[in-house]
Amino acid sequence: MKKIKSGTIQKPDDKSDQPNYLDGRGAQINTANRFLKTHKVIEHSEGIDDWEEVDERTTFIMSDAKSIVNKVESPDVSMMYSMNPYAGCEHGCIYCYARNVHEYWGYSAGLDFERKIIVKQNAPQLLRKFLMNPNWVCEPLTLSGNTDCYQPCEKKFRLTRSLLEICREFNQPVGMITKNAGMLRDMDILKDLAQKNLVSILVSITSTNENLRRHMEPRTTTAKQR
Structure with missing residues (x-):
């Protein structure tokens, strides 16, 4: 294996060292969901404990x-x-605190979190209805909290863009947290x-080290x- 300088993280050139490495994924396995009574396990007939995940494509679940x-x-976050x-x-940020929330949907906090995405397709309609409520006392809304918009x-x-359009229409203050340059699309x-x-x-920005x-x-x- 190629020698790695101290202070760097690098996937070995020899893939035999990590034969099941899923490139482009933060998590490498599906961890057990603590809320489910049954769990999927993989066992080899030889009795060797060797877990291997299939790198499935990302699927989108309309909700x-x-x-x-x-x-x-x-009290740990400033948003209201x-x-x-x-x-x-x-x-697929490996350190994301929101991973465990995916278990409430019946999925794993591991690979499922980054490849089984729930799309709240009626989000714009719900926001419009919410802002039209006369009892709403205007406070900033934050995109997002448990995902990256x-x-x-x-x-x-284009749900985020639709939500921003409604905020503009209602003069609703909005904050955004992201790790993606996709926001440039909505500069208008x-x-x-x-x-x-x-x-x-x-x-x-977690690190300027691209590797x-x-x-x-x-x-x-x-x-x-x-």
Whole structure:
């Protein structure tokens, strides 16, 4: 195996050292869901404990959500209300705290979190209904909290853009947290919101080491693109 300098993370050139490595995935296995009574296991007839996952394509599960605005009760985060147009995240950040939330949907916090994405297709309609409620006392809404609103599938489903359009229509303040340069697509809406001081955007950069980023955040855009 090629010698690796101290302080760097690198996948070995000899793939025999990691024969089952799933390139482009943060997690490498599906961990057991603590809420399920049964679990899938793989056993070899030889009795050798060797787990091998199939690198399935990302699938999108269309869902009609009951609500889109969530009141955040946790004292550990500064946001008061969040919106998550998706559940799960294609970015596959290995350290993501939101992974465990996927277990509530009946999936694993491992590979399922990044390759079984729930699409809340009625999110724009739910937001419009929410903002039309006369009892709503305007507070900033945050995209997102348990997902990245600009993960790759946003190019196809455009839910984040639709939510931003509604925020612009209602003069609703909105904050955004992302690791993806996809927000540049929506600069027209963001500029309109910014002119009224209605938007803030936080872009997180974990590392400028591109090799490290590919392992920790395999499907995010590069630090330079952000």
